[in-house]
């Protein structure tokens with residue numbers, strides 16, 4: 031495989047494009063609403079009307095407004111030009127139509143509309159802020175390319191960044207580019223990605239007195255936060271982008287083996303990853319001597335049983351090694367001693383998904399998006415008491431108000447938004463009064479919450495905040511691995527206290543004990559699960575203390 | 584040998600490069616409470632009793648797995664640490680079923696000793712009253728899960744010293760428990776050599792010799808020390 035060959039695949043793919051593209055979402059959300067049958071019926075309708083010459087039905091990844099699924103988008107590509115823009119120029123074309131809640135029986139009607147006729151199928155408004163406020167970088171191909179065909183990804187400029195890196199950049203130049211881009215880890219804590227890569231690149235293995243310099247790359251696709259589905263969606267919609275990011279990372283740190291750790295609850299993502307890996311290997315894009323360079327890189331999938339704590343990096347690595355998935359104290363950090371004791375780079379799915387665009391368009395381009403300290407965009411899973419639920423990708427620094435009110439469309443049936451919960455069980459609730467604050471790592475932390483992996487749960491006036499705190503505590507209690515005492519026993523005690531309060535049976539002494547135990551669990555637990563389990567309690571106590579007090583007095 | 588100097592509780596001490604804060608403190612005669620630590624087997628940093636404050640870091644670190652560094656300033660006994668430790672012990676008493684007066688390990692129990700050391704005169708927390716089992720299927724030993732603090736010392740001593748790996752952990756969170764083989768009754772275990780090392784390693788009355796009555800169970804840690812020195816240093820010192 032060489033650059034001309036890659037370009038040839040892209041050109042051939044683009045040339046084969048038909049005048050009209052019917053894109054049917056086949057990501058998990060819409061699939062669960064029967065979109066597979068919708069797609070099949072659309073194909074049948076196209077054949078029945080003898081339109082196969084002009085019209086293509088394509089299964090694509092998530093189109094983001096998941097609450098209205100199954101979604102079908104009709105795009106008139108006109109001249110056969112590749113209509114898919116990337117990044118900021120990817121505004122929907124004026125010929126684009128979005129159909130919502132499509133049933134299999136709607137298929138003929140959609141075809142009628144393509145022919146200029148009338149249709150009764152519900153149409154979405156592509157000029158709504160839900161779409162226009164988005165800036166797709168991670169999701170640039172989502173809803174456009176066919177995740178099961180590598181040619182489709184290549185036609186969208188896929189694997190050019192990898193080629194460029196392998197043939198024209200030194201490993202340290204790659205690390206430098208990632209550093210300059212300002213990219214930070216999207217798995218929660220926001221650790222500078224370039225710095226992490228640089229550390230692993232420099233690390234020397236001393237595992238088993240082994241002098242070989244083996245290193246590993248891990249993609250953390252465990253995604254256990256309740257309400258979060260960003261990583262799943264990226265993998266289902268555009269798996270090659272993650273493989274490309276991992277391969278670039280492998281080259282830059284000197285690793286030849288990558289693992290994707292993904293939970294068994296994500297069968298569609300697993301399946302598409304398997305297909306993607308096989309296709310990439312067949313084209314010589316993964317495996318040995320990639321793009322005829324001296325770089326070998328293999329990627330294997332490791333399936334987890336679905337335990338929240340296995341997203342914690344040391345537990346995750348134990349699980350890959352075939353051990354019980356429990357965390358161990360850091361240091362040593364994975365960068366120094368990771369999988370089987372070798373230096374290991376571990377990043378989140380979305381973090382890897384940002385890599386290829388950064389290489390392709392330049393670190394400066396990326397560094398110009400977002401805020402001073404939080405660069406680029408962030409994908410959020412918008413859920414809860416809100417009109418438009420689904421996936422959004424917005425530049426860092428977008429205000430919460432813009433997201434919740436303009437994009438989300440507020441509470442259905444005229445309700446009032448009370449708060450938004452971000453960061454999952456490690457995060458907190460932000461009251462509506464603070465909605466003018468921008469979404470970036472520092473601001474969210476300052477508000478007593480967290481970026482986390484990107485779950486955003488909107489709550490209205492009917493929500494009781496003690497219940498919210500109790501819900502997340504129950505989650506942590508169930509998901510605690512049980513290794514360390516503060517988390518194993520502390521979460522049970524905290525859950526019991528919260529229950530007591532919400533049932534109106536608690537005294538002020540209980541509230542005091544609650545605060546004392548929260549402080550203790552936070553500061554003494556072994557891993558991030560226990561250390562952050564009290565956060566939802568802290569933040570609800572901070573902003574909604576009166577609700578606790580009302581239940582006590 | 585590279586030597587580091589550091590201060591623990593404002594006392595200047597020296598330590599070997601590879602030593603942990605716990606070892607360095609012990610050498611200097613400074614006591615740090617521990618529960619999951621057992622001389623001779625690997626550390627897991629699970630009980631969190633040995634947490635110490637290190638100047639310049641707002642994170643507490645477990646002394647048993649944290650290596651000394653040059654110029655490190657360690658505080659092992661602040662009011663805050665004492666308060667946390669007491670709560671940890673209270674949590675263990677609330678979690679299992681520790682009625683010392685009817686326990687084989689009464690008077691010979693590290694958990695009990697720690698409770699006394701922490702000045703724990705009562706438990707402020709809710710008792711869990713879990714439904715836990717007792718397994719006396721083994722011809723010589725028994726396990727009472729109500730008294731287990733999940734320190735995994737038995738797991739490590741069996742795996743690392745005896746080499747049998749009969750013990751392991753199962754379940755998660757509050758349902759965590761130790762198991763023998765693939766959660767089979769201990770008495771039917773194919774791997775257990777009946778060496779008794781786990782009995783001696785156990786800090787509480789969870790693992791006991793059958794036939795011991797209340798207060799009779801004596802833990803012989805010297806036996807483990809002997810085995811470890813014999814293995815690692817080829818010295819057969821009694």
Ligand SMILES: Cc1cc2nc3c(=O)[nH]c(=O)nc-3n(C[C@H](O)[C@H](O)[C@H](O)COP(=O)(O)O)c2cc1C
Pocket residue numbers: 214215216217218219220221223250251252253254255338339340341342343344376377378379381483557558559
């Ligand atoms: C309890 C717990 C669960 C976690 N779950 C995830 C997860 O599902 N996905 C993820 O990418 N990171 C998760 N993390 C964070 C990872 O440990 C790690 O920091 C991250 O994968 C690093 O990648 P990044 O630098 O790209 O963010 C979790 C951390 C903790 C403490």
Ligand code: SF4
Pocket residue numbers: 339356357509510511512513514515517518555556557558559560561
């Ligand atoms: S904090 Fe919780 S999940 Fe983490 S090691 Fe401790 S018990 Fe396990």
Ligand code: SF4
Pocket residue numbers: 680681682683684686687688689690692693694695730787788789
């Ligand atoms: S194990 Fe120790 S603390 Fe528990 S009942 Fe027995 S003597 Fe008391």
Ligand code: SF4
Pocket residue numbers: 730731732733734735736737738761784785786787789790
């Ligand atoms: S049985 Fe004893 S040694 Fe084993 S985990 Fe329980 S308390 Fe620790």
Ligand code: FES
Pocket residue numbers: 055056057058059060061091092093094095096099100101420421
């Ligand atoms: S899953 Fe179909 S639009 Fe999100």
Ligand code: FES
Pocket residue numbers: 616617618619620627628629630631632633634645646647648
């Ligand atoms: S002795 Fe260090 S954590 Fe238990």
